[in-house]
Amino acid sequence: MTRVLVLNCGSSSVRYRLYDGSDVLAKGLVQRIGESGGDAADHDEALRTLMDRLDLSGLAAVGHRVVHGGERFTTSTVITDEVVAAVEELIPLAPLHNPGALTGIRVARKLLPEVPQVAVFDTAFHSTIPPEGVLWAVDRDLAERYGLRRYGFHGTSHAYVSRETARVLGTPAAETNVITLHLGNGASAAAVRGGRCVATSMGMTPLSGLVMGTRSGDIDPSLVFHLHREAGMSLDEIEESLTRHGGMLGLTGANDMREVQERVTSGDPDAVLAFAVYTRRLREYVGAYLAVLGRVDAITFTAGVGENSPEVRAAALSGLEPLGIRIDEARNRANALIISPPGAPITVCVVPTEEELEIADESRRALSL
Numbered sequence: 001m002t003r004v005l006v007l008n009c010g011s012s013s014v015r016y017r018l019y020d021g022s023d024v025l026a027k028g029l030v031q032r033i034g035e036s037g038g039d040a041a042d043h044d045e046a047l048r049t050l051m052d053r054l055d056l057s058g059l060a061a062v063g064h065r066v067v068h069g070g071e072r073f074t075t076s077t078v079i080t081d082e083v084v085a086a087v088e089e090l091i092p093l094a095p096l097h098n099p100g101a102l103t104g105i106r107v108a109r110k111l112l113p114e115v116p117q118v119a120v121f122d123t124a125f126h127s128t129i130p131p132e133g134v135l136w137a138v139d140r141d142l143a144e145r146y147g148l149r150r151y152g153f154h155g156t157s158h159a160y161v162s163r164e165t166a167r168v169l170g171t172p173a174a175e176t177n178v179i180t181l182h183l184g185n186g187a188s189a190a191a192v193r194g195g196r197c198v199a200t201s202m203g204m205t206p207l208s209g210l211v212m213g214t215r216s217g218d219i220d221p222s223l224v225f226h227l228h229r230e231a232g233m234s235l236d237e238i239e240e241s242l243t244r245h246g247g248m249l250g251l252t253g254a255n256d257m258r259e260v261q262e263r264v265t266s267g268d269p270d271a272v273l274a275f276a277v278y279t280r281r282l283r284e285y286v287g288a289y290l291a292v293l294g295r296v297d298a299i300t301f302t303a304g305v306g307e308n309s310p311e312v313r314a315a316a317l318s319g320l321e322p323l324g325i326r327i328d329e330a331r332n333r334a335n336a337l338i339i340s341p342p343g344a345p346i347t348v349c350v351v352p353t354e355e356e357l358e359i360a361d362e363s364r365r366a367l368s369l
């Protein structure tokens with residue numbers, strides 16, 4: 001019994017994939033749940049409809065993507081009533097993300113009471129980051145009381161891609177050091193030493209670090225106080241601005257990197273500058289993680305931008321030749337698995353991420369299937 005249904009429930013959407021081993025038997029997306037003209041009135045109806053459509057005979061597990069596991073969940077966890085309650089307690093840390101997953105878990109448990117269900121957390125892979133990479137220099141009491149620390153996200157992607165990179169290199173994951181760059185609409189970097197994460201760019205929430213499609217990435221936090229005092233913006237308005245109207249969207253009016261690149265080609269100065277901001281931030285993190293790791297075997301690009309944009313990859317790593325980082329132009333243009341020239345000290349890779357497959361595999365691991 002190796003069939004696993006993977007559910008990724010957002011506030012208004014459900015993404016699903018049904019796996020048999022690593023084969024995808026079915027996949028799809030139910031969108032605009034609860035909206036007029038949407039695919040379903042609520043999550044209950046959405047899950048009922050998709051489960052009716054799927055052949056769930058021999059289903060061994062349901063794997064749920066849960067964004068925030070807080071300090072408590074450092075590994076994929078079989079879901080019980082107590083786990084549901086604990087995920088609910090984490091809502092204040094992930095108000096935009098955890099409620100959707102919780103609804104999905106509740107409905108799926110109700111509809112498939114006989115099937116074991118597993119929560120796979122975006123934060124779990126980062127639980128090996130040492131304390132000095134997790135703590136910020138803020139009041140210790142406040143930090144402890146309110147859970148102020150780095151958690152990191154995109155963990156299933158960084159885990160999968162760093163492991164795949166070791167496979168590409170032909171070295172054991174436990175002996176391979178990798179910098180992984182997950183560049184999608186959301187974006188994050190991670191430093192992975194011997195299969196264990198030691199640094200990542202996202203923080204308490206997925207807002208910090210790299211420049212993203214609509215999120216600002218790193219800023220001076222004083223900007224928040226300044227906007228509150230000088231622009232009279234409420235905290236909710238500032239949060240909305242930084243998370244939904246920042247990043248490439250804020251700089252250019254477009255969050256899609258393809259559109260930004262088209263504008264760069266046609267010489268739009270805003271797009272040229274935004275592209276430079278985006279790729280410079282990437283280079284800063286690569287430099288930082290080279291220093292954190294000391295020895296780096298590979299740098300791996302993944303997700304929508306990372307897998308498809310030779311321009312971003314080339315610009316992000318340009319000027320780093322003295323550090324052993326080189327890109328072969330033809331390989332880069334072809335989105336090849338290895339885009340550095342033979343013999344380069346650091347191998348540069350493009351590895352398509354498979355977050356859903358990783359969730360299915362994690363679900364099986366958690367259940368010892």
Ligand code: AMP
Pocket residue numbers: 183184185186213255256257258261303304305308309
């Ligand atoms: P993801 O969140 O991983 O699905 O990535 C989505 C993002 O990938 C989109 O917003 C695009 O900006 C970006 N993307 C997809 N294809 C390309 C491409 N060929 N060139 C540049 N960016 C791309």
